[in-house]
Amino acid sequence: MPDPARSLTVDQPANAASQRLRSLIDHVYTFLKWLHVLTACIGFGSNVTHFFWLLAANRDPPSRANTLRLVKKIDDRLAVPAYAVTVICGVVMWWWRWPAGSSWLITALVLTLVMAVMGTAYGPFMKRWIRLAGEPGPENPALAPLSRQLTFWWATISLGVLAVLWLMVWKPDLW
Numbered sequence: 001m002p003d004p005a006r007s008l009t010v011d012q013p014a015n016a017a018s019q020r021l022r023s024l025i026d027h028v029y030t031f032l033k034w035l036h037v038l039t040a041c042i043g044f045g046s047n048v049t050h051f052f053w054l055l056a057a058n059r060d061p062p063s064r065a066n067t068l069r070l071v072k073k074i075d076d077r078l079a080v081p082a083y084a085v086t087v088i089c090g091v092v093m094w095w096w097r098w099p100a101g102s103s104w105l106i107t108a109l110v111l112t113l114v115m116a117v118m119g120t121a122y123g124p125f126m127k128r129w130i131r132l133a134g135e136p137g138p139e140n141p142a143l144a145p146l147s148r149q150l151t152f153w154w155a156t157i158s159l160g161v162l163a164v165l166w167l168m169v170w171k172p173d174l175w
């Protein structure tokens with residue numbers, strides 16, 4: 001017959017150690033969530049400022065090419081890497097704690113992939129826009145339709161991020 005007093009003293013340190021480990025694992029998960037939300041804020045925050053940059057660029061043709069170059073730099077060096085971290089952390093959290101078939105997560109991932117494809121195509125358009133905007137002489141007629149197209153893509157990507165944000169916070173059962 002095991003001695004209950006002895007098993008209590010032996011098990012107590014083991015329980016405390018497993019509780020500490022569980023709490024450490026929870027902290028790692030919460031850190032991932034913090035990084036996920038922080039990088040989403042950085043990515044979306046930079047996207048939102050594009051609106052003001054693009055308005056400023058359209059109102060000031062002589063400095064347009066420089067303004068657009070800066071927008072592209074912010075995109076390439078801040079927004080895109082930030083979103084990449086958002087997606088990596090999101091997928092790790094999904095694998096870690098959420099059912100594989102969670103409809104809100106599958107929808108968010110599909111939307112994010114569509115936005116990533118759109119964002120990849122946005123880069124070369126931006127480059128062309130910067131090149132045309134920097135040309136000396138009268139404004140190139142190709143600039144206006146390009147500017148409209150880019151504004152449309154910008155708005156679509158921003159709405160897509162808002163939709164993903166909604167899915168993340170509400171976590172709805174979609175099917």
Ligand code: HEM
Nearest residue numbers: 037040087090091093094105108109112161164165168169
């Ligand atoms: C633009 C993209 C995204 C944004 C803005 C975003 C934003 C957020 C926010 C604000 C939360 C916190 C919600 C809460 O605590 O209730 C969250 C949670 C979460 N996100 Fe995302 N997210 C994005 C993309 C993704 C992707 C692509 C995945 C994975 C496929 C993902 C997976 C998760 C998971 C699993 C959680 C739940 C964390 C938890 O509550 O334990 N996210 N996201």
